[in-house]
Amino acid sequence: xxxxxxxxxxxxxxxxxxxxxxxxxxxxxxxxxxxxxxxxxxxxxxxxxxxxxxxxxxxxxxxxxxxxxxxxxxxxxxxxxxxxxxxxxxxxxxxxxxxxxxxxxxxxxxxxxxxxxxxxxxxxxxxxxxxxxxxxxxxxxxxxxxxxxxxxxxxxxxxxxxxxxxxxxxxxxxxxxxxxxxxxxxxxxxxxxxxxxxxxxxxxxxxxxxxxxxxxxxxxxxxxxxxxxxxxxxxxxxxxxxxxxxxxxxxxxxxxxxxxxxxxxxxxxxxxxxxxxxxxxxxxxxxxxxxxxxxxxxxxxxxxxxxxxxxxxxxxxxxxxxxxxxxxxxxxxxxxxxxxxxxxxxxxxxxxxxxxxxxxxxxxxxxxxxxxxxxxxxxxxxxxxxxxxxxxxxxxxxxxxxxxxxxxxxxxxxxxxxxxxxxxxxxxxxxxxxxxxxxxxxxxxxxxxxxxxxxxxxxxxxxxxxxxxxxxxxxxxxxxxxxxxxxxxxxxxxxxxxxxxxxxxxxxxxxxxxxxx
Amino acid sequence: xxxxxxxxxxxxxxxxxxxxxxxxxxxxxxxxxxxxxxxxxxxxxxxxxxxxxxxxxxxxxxxxxxxxxxxxxxxxxx
Numbered sequence: 315x316x317x318x319x320x321x322x323x324x325x326x327x328x329x330x331x332x333x334x335x336x337x338x339x340x341x342x343x344x345x346x347x348x349x350x351x352x353x354x355x356x357x358x359x360x361x362x363x364x365x366x367x368x369x370x371x372x373x374x375x376x377x378x379x380x381x382x383x384x385x386x387x388x389x390x391x392x393x394x395x396x397x398x399x400x401x402x403x404x405x406x407x408x409x410x411x412x413x414x415x416x417x418x419x420x421x422x423x424x425x426x427x428x429x430x431x432x433x434x435x436x437x438x439x440x441x442x443x444x445x446x447x448x449x450x451x452x453x454x455x456x457x458x459x460x461x462x463x464x465x466x467x468x469x470x471x472x473x474x475x476x477x478x479x480x481x482x483x484x485x486x487x488x489x490x491x492x493x494x495x496x497x498x499x500x501x502x503x504x505x506x507x508x509x510x511x512x513x514x515x516x517x518x519x520x521x522x523x524x525x526x527x528x529x530x531x532x533x534x535x536x537x538x539x540x541x542x543x544x545x546x547x548x549x550x551x552x553x554x555x556x557x558x559x560x561x562x563x564x565x566x567x568x569x570x571x572x573x574x575x576x577x578x579x580x581x582x583x584x585x586x587x588x589x590x591x592x593x594x595x596x597x598x599x600x601x602x603x604x605x606x607x608x609x610x611x612x613x614x615x616x617x618x619x620x621x622x623x624x625x626x627x628x629x630x631x632x633x634x635x636x637x638x639x640x641x642x643x644x645x646x647x648x649x650x651x652x653x654x655x656x657x658x659x660x661x662x663x664x665x666x667x668x669x670x671x672x673x674x675x676x677x678x679x680x681x682x683x684x685x686x687x688x689x690x691x692x693x694x695x696x697x698x699x700x701x702x703x704x705x706x707x708x709x710x711x712x713x714x715x716x717x718x719x720x721x722x723x724x725x726x727x728x729x730x731x732x733x734x735x736x737x738x739x740x741x742x743x744x745x746x747x748x749x750x751x752x753x754x755x756x757x758x759x760x761x762x763x764x765x766x767x768x769x770x771x772x773x774x775x776x777x778x779x780x781x782x783x784x785x786x787x788x789x790x791x792x793x794x795x796x797x798x799x800x801x802x803x804x805x806x807x808x809x810x811x812x813x814x815x816x817x818x819x820x821x822x823x824x825x826x827x828x829x830x831x
Numbered sequence: 832x833x834x835x836x837x838x839x840x841x842x843x844x845x846x847x848x849x850x851x852x853x854x855x856x857x858x859x860x861x862x863x864x865x866x867x868x869x870x871x872x873x874x875x876x877x878x879x880x881x882x883x884x885x886x887x888x889x890x891x892x893x894x895x896x897x898x899x900x901x902x903x904x905x906x907x908x909x
Contacts, residue, residue, distance in 0.1 A: 318909075374860065377860075377861065377864065378860065378864060381861075381864035381865070381867060381868050382864070382867060384868060385868075385871060385872060385875060388875060389875065389879070392875075392879065392880055392884040393884070395884065395885075395886035395887060395888075395889075396883075396884045396885060396886065396887050397887075399886070399887035399888045399902075400902055400905050400906060402888075403888060403898060403899070403902045404902065404906070429850075429851065429854065432854065432861070433850060433851065433853070433854025434850075434854075437850060437853075478903075479899070480895070480899055481899040481900075481902045481903050481906070482899075660906070660907050661907075663903065663906065663907050664903075664907040664908075667900070667903050667907070696909060785909060786905070786906055786909050789887040790887075790905065791887060795883070798883070799879075799883045799884070802879070802883070806871075806874060810867075810871065813867060817860065817863065817864070821860055
């Protein structure tokens with residue numbers, strides 16, 4: 315393995331582990347902050363002491379998660395500067411501007427209102443306190459907006475023009491950053507945090523029921539958690555549907571990888587349960603699946619909201635074949651052509667630099683023209699074969715199914731919990747149901763992380779879709795330094811996670827012995 | 832007039848200071864969390880950032896032209 319490949323692999327692994335750990339804390343912050351605000355609103359309306367106690371209990375758990383999770387995301391920015399310097403320079407202000415806004419908002423809005431939220435009881439008016447709690451929740455979501463806008467731009471780069479003098483993409487339309495991909499991604503991620511927090515509240519409350527402590531408090535919390543989680547899950551599914559349409563439009567290779575689909579059809583079925591054939595390649599005649607239970611026309615409905623629409627498979631995309639809404643076969647740009655165009659663009663960029671050094675303005679103009687004509691496939695020029703442009707199909711396929719299966723389970727989970735808590739006393743009486751609820755909590759995190767894996771693994775090999783693959787994005791740093799820092803982070807984040815879980819459990823246990831009703 | 836503005840500003844600053852001071856003093860689990868936050872920030876910003884995560888382009892090149900030339904070389908020779 316060459317040193318460059320090692321740097322790419324370890325840098326990717328390091329970024330993945332940092333993002334995975336960071337995302338353990340973030341969704342709980344996004345959702346629990348809103349749950350706390352809802353409880354405090356009820357308290358202010360009813361003036362009931364029991365809602366005040368519930369608000370303070372969940373606020374303390376929110377505080378633990380917030381404190382342990384704060385600044386874990388900054389590590390990703392360190393990695394951009396050290397391991398991904400080509401990428402960081404290339405994306406210019408487009409990526410930097412949203413991150414800078416996020417940093418300022420996160421710092422000022424959250425740090426100000428979090429302080430009022432925790433220290434302000436009896437020091438500011440109840441209404442101002444409630445406003446601070448809501449603003450903390452809003453601040454967390456606004457922070458997420460900018461991060462997700464930046465991430466969405468990497469998946470669908472728009473609103474910029476490449477400047478070969480600066481070697482940067484320069485933003486020429488700020489509002490273009492709020493693309494359909496960005497909007498869907500934002501709501502999908504934030505609302506999944508609501509669902510996750512709903513499961514967390516139900517799981518913790520079921521522990522109270524199992525211990526037979528503060529039963530009334532637990533039931534009250536379960537009702538809020540279940541309604542909130544159900545709303546979050548339904549909206550997550552709705553925005554997930556929007557994301558599928560956007561992915562079909564702008565990242566068809568990702569959709570094909572999610573399905574393990576090599577040869578698409580009109581009225582394409584969706585593999586509900588399937589085992590991928592490990593021998594299948596885009597250019598051989600092996601079957602796609604060893605076993606499959608399909609939903610007829612499912613993928614066409616999911617991807618194009620049209621049961622007869624054509625969904626291209628990996629081989630179709632590589633060969634540049636598509637079928638339009640009228641049923642006519644159309645040719646898109648094949649991957650072989652994209653590779654040729656990418657190489658032309660890279661040659662033009664090189665000759666542009668040489669002409670600039672020589673002061674040859676005619677050669678500069680000629681190179682610039684060629685560069686602009688071929689720039690949209692700039693990144694394909696790094697591939698020696700089309701195989702390098704295919705994402706890891708197996709991992710994307712499996713992660714998509716984990717996300718969907720667990721997401722569906724949690725939809726039923728919320729409905730079942732609501733039924734049990736309003737119509738029966740099963741939740742109070744049945745310890746095995748309480749255990750199911752408690753054991754479900756970590757699976758919600760698995761579901762959430764699987765969603766990120768689909769989004770990020772499915773877009774490989776790109777850091778910026780069609781323009782910059784990972785192989786060109788990394789810095790010329792020694793592989794050993796990336797390996798050392800990878801293990802350092804793995805250690806630090808594991809310690810933080812153990813601290814979070816142990817402090818949280820200790821706090822829950824301690825609080826459960828107090829009267830919360 | 833000026834002394835009144837200075838006086839009210841000083842009172843405002845004192846109130847903010849007391850707000851945070853008493854808030855921190857009255858914390859229970861929060862003290863453990865603040866210790867974790869401070870240790871974490873020290874490790875992230877002092878140890879990790881300074882020793883292991885220098886900005887590659889800022890530390891190896893003096894100006895933006897050199898950085899752009901380096902990136903051009905990297906992106907056209909891989």
